[in-house]
Every structure is written in structure tokens, then in C-alpha cells.
Amino acid sequence: MSVTHLCDLTGTELAAKLRAGEVTSAEITASCLARIDTVEDRVRAYLTRTEDVARARAADVDARLANGEDLPSVAGIPLALKDVLTTRGIRTTCGSRILESYVPPYDSTAWARLSADGAVLLGKTNCDEFAMGSSNENSAFGPVHNPWDLDTVPGGSSGGSAAAVAVGEAIWALGTDTGGSVRQPASLCGVVGLKPTYGLVSRYGLIAFASSLDTVGTFTRSVRDAAVLLSSIAGKDPMDATSLDGPKRNYTEGIEQGVAGLRIGIVREAFGEGVQPGVKASVQAAIDRLASMGAQVGEVSLPHTDYALSAYYLIAPSEASSNLARYDGVRYGLRVEGGDSVEMMRKTRGSGFGPEVKRRIMLGTYALSAGYYEAYYGQAQKVRTLIIRDYEAAFESYDVLVSPTSPTTAFRIGERADDPLAMYLSDVFTIPANLSGVPAISIPSGLDDAGLPVGLQVTAPVLAEPTLFRVAHALEGELGFDALPPLVAAL
Amino acid sequence: MAEEFETVIGLECHVELSTETKMFCGCRNEFGAPPNTNVCPVCLGHPGSLPVPNEKAIEYIVRIGLALDCSIAPHSLFHRKNYFYPDMPKNFQISQYDLPVCVAGHLDVEVDGGTRRIGITRVHMEEDTGKTTHGSASGRIHEADHALVDYNRAGVPLVEVVSEPDMRSPEGARVYLTELRATLEALGVSDVRMEEGSLRCDANISTRRKSSSDLGVKVEIKNLNSIRSLERALKYEEERQRAALRNAEPLVQETRHFDEDRGTTQTLRSKEEAFDYRYFPEPDLPPLEPDPKWVERIRVSLPELPAARRARLTRDFDLKLAQALLVGESKASADFFEETVGLSAAPVAVAHWMTQDLAGLLNKAKIELDASKITPQHVADLVHLVEDGTISNAGAKQALEDAFESGDPVEDIVERRGLRQVTDTSALQAWVDEAIAENPVPVEQFRGGKEAILGFLVGQVMKKSGGSANPKVVSDLVRERLSGT
């Protein structure tokens, strides 16, 4: 690649250039918008583009910087938001026909905080419908194409945000992670994907899929960038009763401490049969580097990993079946006429929801229905306890855990679409962190022989984000992954 | 015949709390606002919205639980009750299921000449729904072609009080509801106006033969808009059930709707279609674990409750139970009574005025005591003026009616209407002499020993005086005249 485009730099690099007067926010924004114009017809990462809003904010930030104002780190840097995060006055669809023309009257807290800090909004990204999926093939508005190989999936459900960051259509982005929906697409798209501790970032305005699992997460090109974004959005929110107490903090502090002396546990269950050889090799090589960096590396078991998937596919659809009941054609969204109110609701929901959403609503409704609660939901909540105990035991001996993020690299569009169970297996290594609420991050460990990115997942105890960042940042530096998708490299 | 049957009644009451804001959001909790003006993303169930509980509502439900002698659960949970209806913004209601805030209390009521303890199974917290109006000329659901929904009421804090099936008669149910209402009013947690919907009640009633150990078939009655409707509906239903049993006709477990106009109950839906609410713990809300010290502070700061107030009035003022029941019915009434007594008026006389004439005037005008123009001063003055003979009882009744309309001080009314009794003996003597002269036969009868005829003679004097004579003085004068010469 001959020219380094602004839209391919990290947020941290761009923030420095802004303050040094080398570039303006308008220039950075123009670079991202130009990239979108160039590749969007092939990638399809965006559902709604907000160029005017973006340019206006960029101009505003430039004026304030010129005035000598000291602005937060995220100011003036173009950002994308997964289309399950509400944006006041800007259409928010959740990738669904049932909300195709829904315009929220309020901002999600995560976006409100970034906006107050001066972030530039480029648009709302495509995703699996209501965040249900692992490939972004469940969007009612068409799939997203992985920039590394356009015939493959970017992962899901936050496929649009992952692809946009990977291909320069945004410097960084927010997504949501319920069973791996930030980490898995990050892994498949070769970017950094963070799922913070459950409750650290407010869910107010995060359109609910599974309330006890949904977490706002970040897509960035570096671990430091993830820490910067997290610092802006984290912290208690009075509008979310599940958000955690605690002061706001700067998560980049201490990020340079390195891994010497830290105990790193390799998850035994994550290197079994279902994992692609290329994935195993890439992650193993990265682990070997950790040892050479002075970390103590050992093996650890999370014995109930096998049951986590089952528990997830009972808890998440159960909560979802209730959370999605509000989409009934009465107060907002799609309405399909016909007959009385009951008929109207049935037809609206029958038309407005796609097959995966219907599948999960039916599954969840059944699991909660009379006589079945104890056998399904009740049992699944017990498995949750066992998963939490697994992690607590593991973290007694280790500071962080490491595993592949996803058993495979990006698979072909259409390959798993008719096999729900195969699709669900994509999340086998990411789901346990959602069930237990612990933070986890995926960083690129390299490319496989087919040139597709492999992701390595680091997991830390509850609220141990500083340790998480420290390890991930050190490893990232050591691995030096700087490849760009061929689509971009050619520009 | 009726004695062979036993009626079993339980009541489920919903109480809208009088907090400033709704249960899970900061919208105003206000009756009668223009439609859809007290709404926000939370109470409209917008995508991405989340509930946060109102601390005052929790304080209020604890107050209610303590007043009903319940145990306050150290750990309680919100649950989702899932069902679809246009007035439900989320198509689930945040409620409580197996871990409510309050359990196992009771309310003692005066019925059938004694005290009966009605068990309270539970008191739990939930949120109200929006209001639906059906679009059609009659406003009745059966003829509508559309419905209109106002979400102002959606999310208003609602407390559900469930009684044990401990009532044995429609009258007993009425007394329970009256006492519960008075208790809630004394606590200051709700307006408890059934006509506005801040107190709502459903009844469960079954009938069994006393000889049987089987429970009768339970029927739920809905659409009870007043305490009177409750009693009417239960009386009808009790008889309907007994008639069915007598005629060996089957009774169905069902929900019935009370028809106000006809005074009857009609089938609404069969209980067999019992809803599957798919309860599960509300994942957006952490558990409630009330601090025992905080609960204790609430307990010691509870106001005087109706039962305690009645006991105190009976004891301190020597009132009969019936008078104490009426006077102590509400805080307003009890305060009025005590203020009046505080103006040195005899308690029994005050109670008599309040429960007889004043109550009659209030009923006729269909207003409450604190909405009338009558003040404690009015009643105290009346009592004093009758006591010292300035006016007669009849005159006092007139004065009360006048004050009820005009609000004028009693003294002014007495002057204006010339109610002052004539007590001056010299004025009266002439009338007495006249009456005696005009009625020789009754006079003879009295002198002959017929005591009762005195009343007739006194009446004649009263007539001559145009009612203004003090009857006691007249009576003494007549007796004196006739016993002497």
C-alpha cells in the first residue's frame, strides 16, 4: 500500500495528530466517508449513513480545538454504532423489518456519553436481526460481507461494526455482545473486540435481546483504542438498575505494564476437535510468545464449557421472548392490518420478524411456559452458577485465561444458514464469559493459510479490565499484526 | 334453609399509590391529565428502555404491610408477568410472584356483633396498565370497531392486597373493604377513591354445604366500582350459587362481570382458559432487601390506624361502639370530632349530632365532611346552645341545615331566624294560663293522675308561642300551675 489513509489509522494516532494540528476532524471524517463511498457497495456494513451529522460535528470539534479547548480523547474521531443502540432522531432498526422506520425519541447512554465527548457519528451499522446470530446473515436488509474475503461472513451479530472498522469505514465502533457478538466478528474480521464486565456500561438504549447477558462492546484497531472508548462510555447510569457503582476511570492507565510475572491460563476445552487446525496453530504460536515475554503459562480447565452453550440457548431465548413481546404494531414500528387487535399483532409479528428471531421467540416461549420453567430456564440458571464457579476457581490460579475466540475463521455466506445448531457452535468459547459476566477481549493473532484472520481471546475476572488491557496490549505489541484486508491494501 | 350453606369470600384489592412519580420512571403520577402527556420511553415500552424502582413506592408498600401486621420479606423479587394486551406497553407487567414484599398479615373487622380476624395472604408491588377506551357509540366492548389507548396511567405504582378467604357474608366483605380503605387512607399512601380507580377490588366467592368438607366452586367477580356494588354483587352471586346447589345444578369455576344496572353477574370467561403468564424473575431489576432498621423506623412512625382510633374514642370519650365506628370512620371525621370536643362540647352530644343530623345532610348532598361548610365551631355552638336552653333541639336542627347551606356562624343564624327560645317565665305565664283555661278536660285528667297528658298541655303552649317557648320551662310552669291552686 503506497499511501496511508487517515481512515486506516488508530483513534489514538488520530487524536494525537488532531492536537498537534497536523489534521482536522473534517479531514479525518472526509477520509472515512470517501472509504465508505469506495467499498460500501461490496461490504454493506451500514444501514443508515449520517454524513451531514458527521460533518457538522467534525466542524464543531475543529472550531473548539482551534479555540484552544481541551477536549476528551474521542472528540473528532469518526465512529459507527451498531443499529441496536438508540440514537435520538436517527432511525434505529435492529436489522429488522419490524423497526424499519422506527425513530427513537431518546439516545442510548453509551452514545450520549460519546456524543457529549465530541465523537463524530458516521452511521448505524448492519447486524443480525435483534442481535440474534453469528454471521450477520439474519439481517432483514441483506448480509454484510467480510472485507478479507467478500464471499465470507464477517461474523455476528455485530458484523457491520466489525467490518466497518476492519475496512476503514469507521475508526472505531460500538457493538453489543450477548453470546460473543462483538468478540467473534472481531476475530473473523481481524480487529480488536472488547466485551467489558456486565453492568460496567449502561444498557439504557441498548435494544434488549437477553437482558442478563447483553453488553455494550467496542471494535477498535488497537487495544489502547478499546481502553479509550471504554473510558468514555463506562460508569454508573441511574437509568439502568443493573449498572455497577464505581467512579469513572481512565482505562489507559497502567496499560504498558507488560505481562512479566502474570499467570496465564490456557483453557484446555478450547483446543479440542471442533477447532480448525489453522486457528489452533495461530493461537498456539501467540501463546508461545507470551511465555517468552515473561508470563507464567499453564493449562486450566473450565469443566462446564460444554454445558454453557445449552444454558445460553435456554436463557437467552427465554429473556428474548419476553423482551420482544413489545413489538406488536401498537405504539411504534411495523403494523400489518387485518381483523381485531389479536390478529393485527399476530400478523405484524409474523411479517416483521425473520426466521431466526421467530425460532428464538418460540424456543423461549416454550421454555418458560407452564410446566417447563423448572426443567429448562430453572436448570439453565443453575448451570450459570457452575460456570461462575469454574471461572472463580480458574482465577484463583491465574490472572487471565486465553483461548481461541472462535473455533473457525470466516465461513462462506450461506454455509451454515440452514443449520441452526452448527451456527450456534460459533459461540462456544465466547458464551461462558456472558453467562458469568467477566470481561473478555479478542485480538488478532494472525492470518491463516487462506489469508483469513484468527482471533485470540483473553478473559479476566469481574472488573479486572486493567489486567485484561495490560495483557492484550503487550501481546498485541509482540505479535505486531498490521495486515489490512486486500480490499483496502489495493487502494 | 339458608343455614345449611356456608359462603366463603376472599377479596383481591389493587391500590394505586399516591407517589409523585410512576413506579419505574420519573413521569408524573397524576389523575386526569390530557392523554399521553405523562409518558416517556420507559412507560411507553420503547425499545431499549429500562425500569428503575421508585423508593417512595417501596416505603409505602412496607407501610401497608406493617399496618396489616405482615412480615416484611428480607429478600423479595420482581417477576415478569407475560401477556399481550394493547394497554400493556411492554406486553409484560413487572409484578411479584413467589417472593412478594409482605406476607401473612391480618385485618380485624367488626361484623355480626363481634370482631373477626381476616387473614391477609400477601401484599405485593406491581405497575398499572394504560387505559383503553373502546370506540363505538355505546362505549361497550362488544360493539366497538376500534380502541384508543392512553398510557398516562401505565407504570403507576400499584399494590395488590390479597385476603385469605375468611369472609363469610357479603356484609362481612363490605366491612372488610371499608376497614381496608380507611386504613389505607390513614396511612396516606393512596387517594383510595373507587370511583377514580385508585382502589379497585375483585371478589372470589364460593358456596358449600356446611356438612361437606369440600370447597365450593370458586367464582371471581369483576367490575365492582364501589363498596355498595361489592355488596350488591356478592348478595346476588351468593343467592345464585345457593339456588344452583339447591336445584342440583352445576356451578362452573369462572370469572363473572357485575352488571351495575341490573344488579346481576354474568359470565365473562371460563377459568379453564387460565392464562399462562410464564413468570420469570425480572432480569432488569435487582432483588429488594429492605434494611431491618429502616423497616423499624417506618413501623414506629405509622399513624394511628382506624381500629386503634375507634378503641381510643370509645375509651376516652365514652362513646358507644356504633358511634365510634361512624365517627372514627375517617381521619377527617375523627379529627373533626376531637376538635369539636376540644371546644368544650360534650362528646356524646357531639357524636350524636355528627352521626345523625350532620351525616344525613352529608349523605343527601353527596359530599364528604371536609367538603362541607360545617366546622367544629358550628357543632360546638349548637351543643352549647341546646345545653343551656338558648335554642330547642328543633331549632338547633334548623340552624344546622342553615349553616350547611350558608356557612354562617350559629349565633348569626339564631338571630336571623329568631330561633331563640323564650325562657322568660313572665312571657310564658300568660300562654300557660290560656292553655289551662282552654283545656279543662285534660287539666282534670292530669289532676286525676294521668301524667302523660302533661305533654299535650305543653304542646298547646308551644303552639301558642309559635314554637319559640322552651319546652322544659313550659313543662315546669304547667306542672306548677296545676299542682298548686
Add this chain to the structure above:
Amino acid sequence: MPVEIDIDHVARLARLHLTPEEKERLRAQLGIILEHAAKVGEVAAADVPPTASAIPRSNVLRPDTPAPSLAHEDALANAPETEDDRFKVPRIVEME
């Protein structure tokens, strides 16, 4: 053994209109998914308490202080149909 599910009943509870093809597909798929999910029963012993939420919290409340409501126009802006400042829906046949 795949689980047998009364698809019509569940669809009714969920207010979902399904075509006959959808019903057939769902009946098969859900049966298999639930069979796998039921594995949780293997380890969910009686002495293991359920966990509703990963990070334990309690008593999160807010003061009884009014906050601004939505402007009336904003409240109705997304409504498919309104009349008299209210949300309009087709006739409601079943009782509450």
C-alpha cells in the same frame, strides 16, 4: 430423542402468525435444539442454586422526583395510527 412441541399453542402464546411450512420447520428444529439444551439437566443438581444475574446487586432505587416526560408529539410520533391524542388499535375482542 427430539422433544415434541405443541407449535400451535406456543405460537398462540407468542402472538406469532406462522405459515404451515414455518410450523413444520420449527417443530423439527426446536425439537432438536431443546434435546441438546436439555443437557443442562445432567449437571443442574438440586444443591446448586440458580443465578439470575452474574454480578449480585440489591436495592437499586430512585428518588420519587419528577423528570421531564416526552413532548406529546414525540410520544405519538412513531405510532402507526392515532386518534384524539391516543394510540388507535383495531377492536379488542378478548377480555383482560
